[in-house]
Amino acid sequence: MANAAFPRIESGIPGLDEMIEGGFPFPSVILVAGSAGSGKTTFAQKFLFAGADKGEQGLFFSTLSEPAQWMLRYAAQFDFVKPEYYGKEVIYCDLGNLLRKCTSEELLAYIDQKVAEVMPQRIVIDPITVVSSMMKDDYRVFAFDLTTRLKNWQATTMLTGEVHPGELYPAELSYAVDGVILLMLSDEGDARRKYIEVLKMRGTNHLTGKQSVDITRKDGVIVLKARF
């Protein structure tokens, strides 16, 4: 009965929902952290397009990592990306120019306005970590206010976080978010393998430990549980 009060939405990542009791809590804010090349943006794109397939509105905020123009060119290589969704079920919004000159309050107000306009059920901010280096104000306060507002807009939001070598996840954000998912690259002999780990998922009895993942043209990021 307790779970009935906790609606969830499917992640869109094959194999992940079985690790987190059926999907991400709705609403919630999930941090997907990983180093360059670990699949964060692909993960986030699949999250939005899987929602669009179900009739859920998606909103993608890009910050200062990869302009939407180039991100979409690479994303077009994936079978799950449907160009007919662009500008409709999946809306892209570039925060790059605003980030260069705004305060945290102005940034929050802009995100508020865009979310109220689009009324998305799924939101992505990719990557959020770049904001910390540009904020003159208290980043932890910003992270708290951002995550509080995103949840009150009744959406599940995925924040992607870049990590430096030797770092697991951006610590300041991890306290404010409801879930932390790690995407990891590991040197193993001659190979560099990819793994996923659910580090935190509030209100969820989630699977712990690293699970092997692959990135395919058909599905994007997939969890390879069958190999264990």
Next chain:
Amino acid sequence: MVHAVSSILTGEEGSSIYLLHVKYTNLVRVNLVLLKALLEDKKRRGLMITIDRPHQYLSHLMQLHGVDQTNLVFVDAISLHSADTKGGEVAPEFQMGPFHIEALPDFLMKHEDGGSSFQIDMSKIDFVIIDNVSTLLTYNSMASVKRFFQRYVDVLKSVKSRGIQTALVMDRDQHTELYEFISNLSRKSIELGQDMLIKGVRVMGAQVPLPSMAVPDASASVGSGNDSPPILERK
């Protein structure tokens, strides 16, 4: 959908509860459609009780989508516990906690606040919307929520001067027991599909299938407020 919903909700005399089943991801959208239908399409005056999120989010949505808020009173039952810094242009008339919800109907009828005394004149209210019913179970037991609705129905009966239409939106699949309980108190149960089309209307246990109706843009302007007397009176 605005016109379709407003005709279903306002075609009856007397006070009634209308229960709308919708997938939980669409609760906000349907509430916005309801407000547009009742405030603008039907020129009604209403009471919005916010439990799921502070009132300023809905107020912001209404402002952005061109829904006039002149004839809407907010009762905010969660702001005090939300630690939310979002500003808003429309202040709630009442703030309270989300707990002990069974006391809300009497609270609405007569609220004493320190030296001030407020009373919502229910005779001037045309509709009530709760955002949203399912969230009541986060802060209250099932028995308490059921007592709330039973008392609420009694309050509705006591307001004889005019009918009050109550629209409740919830996901039947998330809270089947509560849905069935409220359904028995309702005049109509309306089912909306994932595509936001009206799939059917159950009237007093009878199933009345409807042809699917397309959903217009909720931001499309319909009209503005009127010169009705104020809902809230300061004693």
